Amino acid sequence: xxxxxxxxxxxxxxxxxxxxxxxxxxxxxxxxxxxxxxxxxxxxxxxxxxxxxxxxxxxxxxxxxxxxxxxxxxxxxxxxxxxxxxxxxxxxxxxxxxxxxxxxxxxxxxxxxxxxxxxxxxxxxxxxxxxxxxxxxxxxxxxxxxxxxxxxxxxxxxxxxxxxxxxxxxxxxxxxxxxxxxxxxxxxxxxxxxxxxxxxxxxxxxxxxxxxxxxxxxxxxxxxxxxxxxxxxxxxxxxxxxxxxxxxxxxxxxxxxxxxxxxxxxxxxxxxxxxxxxxxxx
Amino acid sequence: xxxxxxxxxxxxxxxxxxxxxxxxxxxxxxxxxxxxxxxxxxxxxxxxxxxxxxxxxxxxxxxxxxxxxxxxxxxxxxxxxxxxxxxxxxxxxxxxxxxxxxxxxxxxxxxxxxxxxxxxxxxxxxxxxxxxxxxxxxxxxxxxxxxxxxxxxxxxxxxxxxxxxxxxxxxxxxxxxxxxxxxxxxxxxxxxxxxxxxxxxxxxxxxxxxxxxxxxxxxxxxxxxxxxxxxxxxxxxxxxxxxxxxxxxxxxxxxxxxxxxxxxxxxxxxxxxxxxxxxxxxxxxxxxxxxxxx
Numbered sequence: 343x344x345x346x347x348x349x350x351x352x353x354x355x356x357x358x359x360x361x362x363x364x365x366x367x368x369x370x371x372x373x374x375x376x377x378x379x380x381x382x383x384x385x386x387x388x389x390x391x392x393x394x395x396x397x398x399x400x401x402x403x404x405x406x407x408x409x410x411x412x413x414x415x416x417x418x419x420x421x422x423x424x425x426x427x428x429x430x431x432x433x434x435x436x437x438x439x440x441x442x443x444x445x446x447x448x449x450x451x452x453x454x455x456x457x458x459x460x461x462x463x464x465x466x467x468x469x470x471x472x473x474x475x476x477x478x479x480x481x482x483x484x485x486x487x488x489x490x491x492x493x494x495x496x497x498x499x500x501x502x503x504x505x506x507x508x509x510x511x512x513x514x515x516x517x518x519x520x521x522x523x524x525x526x527x528x529x530x531x532x533x534x535x536x537x538x539x540x541x542x543x544x545x546x547x548x549x550x551x552x553x554x555x556x557x558x559x560x561x562x563x564x565x566x567x568x569x570x571x572x573x574x575x576x577x578x579x580x581x582x583x584x585x586x587x588x589x590x591x592x593x594x595x596x597x598x599x600x601x602x603x604x605x606x607x608x609x610x611x612x613x614x615x616x617x618x619x620x621x622x623x624x
Numbered sequence: 625x626x627x628x629x630x631x632x633x634x635x636x637x638x639x640x641x642x643x644x645x646x647x648x649x650x651x652x653x654x655x656x657x658x659x660x661x662x663x664x665x666x667x668x669x670x671x672x673x674x675x676x677x678x679x680x681x682x683x684x685x686x687x688x689x690x691x692x693x694x695x696x697x698x699x700x701x702x703x704x705x706x707x708x709x710x711x712x713x714x715x716x717x718x719x720x721x722x723x724x725x726x727x728x729x730x731x732x733x734x735x736x737x738x739x740x741x742x743x744x745x746x747x748x749x750x751x752x753x754x755x756x757x758x759x760x761x762x763x764x765x766x767x768x769x770x771x772x773x774x775x776x777x778x779x780x781x782x783x784x785x786x787x788x789x790x791x792x793x794x795x796x797x798x799x800x801x802x803x804x805x806x807x808x809x810x811x812x813x814x815x816x817x818x819x820x821x822x823x824x825x826x827x828x829x830x831x832x833x834x835x836x837x838x839x840x841x842x843x844x845x846x847x848x849x850x851x852x853x854x855x856x857x858x859x860x861x862x863x864x865x866x867x868x869x870x871x872x873x874x875x876x877x878x879x880x881x882x883x884x885x886x887x888x889x890x891x892x893x894x895x896x897x898x899x900x901x902x903x904x905x906x907x908x909x910x911x912x913x914x915x916x917x918x
Contacts (some may be wrong), residue, residue: 367748372674387699387795388699388700388765388766388767388770388795389696389697389699389766390696401626405697406693406696407695407696407697408678408694408696408697408726408776409677409693409694409695409696409697409698409763410697411675411676411677412676440734441650481697481759483676485676487776488676488776488778489782491775491776491777491779492776492777493773493774493775493776493784494696494769494773494774495773495788496766496769496770496790496792497770497773497788497790497792497918504633505781506777506778507779508778508779510676510778513674513675513676516674517674517675517755527826527827528827528830529757529826529827529829529830530829530830530832531757531830531831531832532832532833532834532890532891532892533831533832533833534833534834534885534888535834535918536881536882536884536885536887536888536889537885538838538839538840538841538854540838540854540917540918541917541918542836542916542917542918543918558917560838560854560855560856560857560917561854561855561856562852562855563838563854564852565918572656580669581667581668581669581729581730581731581782582681582729583681583689583729585689587831587833587916588831590918591833591918592671593669594918596669596781596842610775619802621840622840622841622842622843623837623839623840623841623851623852624835624836624838624839624841624884624885624888
């Protein structure tokens, strides 16, 4: 039970880049400088369609869907590309029975991902769209495009992709794990920033105005150096709206230490921009 | 088998692919060529949910923020009717509504944005289950997304929205293309709502904050050195001094800042902590009472 609890704590409620201190979340290395340009088609339904190769077979036309947490392929593709079942690890995994498979290689133009989990299914919405726009064999979702720095240009009808070091995880496994947990499982999310800023914020119950009150500024801290004052209304931190402590912490945890960022504060009815550089510390 | 079916339904319910069925679609226009270079680029903060949805926040008519899923699988901008009502917008012709002010976090301010006022079943299902722990208020689809060159990079905490000088041709509903809304799609929606009802709502996560101590630190050869102790901070109260080397933090040996931050994140601001330090040649334990602060 304990392992399940900690797994939940780690896997489900912690959006990957958020809860980690900036120093840990700094995996911003590109694996290649070479940008891959892939053309796409705008269907009459205004979905983006791309051609993919699955295990060297194809091409198959699929919808490119940033709203899809997983990749879904039709039974036709599965058969033609000989997609294999994901091996059952340990105890019974209900999602496996529901069609969790692994593709050895999925290619979209020059962009390629190996060993990618997919779902095999003739999804009714996909089938319905295909009836009007011609064959569609699935949806290409997050586990594929998350491996690239992806720029979508509807006007040019191209996607520009640069591989990045990012592990998208397996949403089906995560969700199964989460949904298998007891319904009233308490989920704790600890927010924090590695780094020293030197201020605190708070919002009164029922305060619906934009921003949050600065309730403490420690002397000699980066916040004090930046000119932040107790009583200021903090409106944004590095472009993020600070409507709550949670927002403030979340924004702060994503800033690289030593890098100056802008804060907007309201003081005596005037909006001011302050530049603050967080330093290493706690 | 019943359980399996239920999982499948719930998992499918997070697929936001939507087919537009706007009844009064204008006819498609010829696409305009001549791309013009425009250099306004907005850095838009986002959150990635448990369900791997990319969320951006929006203030509408000065109210909010509301959470939107960026969804190239949706042909238009969808906003739940109750959310629209909250900001004073009622559905008009064809279930459409116009939002006078529509501000995307990161400084992108739009005016008179048209949206389909409807809560797609995927959104209803996810909210009912509270899968993400974050309320979803809308889907941002083609009609809005196509106006920008958008860069997604999950190693970066911001998306980039680059304005392009182009008016995307409006979407055509499936209905206009000669079909009717597929019955099995609707059936699926109902089933997923049913599954959500069976599984019940997940509780909201409990938010806590890593404790504030009030020390500036640096990594040196023999560990982590205290550079400065802020006045009136928990560190000052515990009589920590500049030059102290931190050896252990909450009973864990720490030798790098990254390791220390990771360890600090495991302890909420209300928790008393013990740290082991070296001052000169002497080692000692210090009890700290962290507080809330950044």
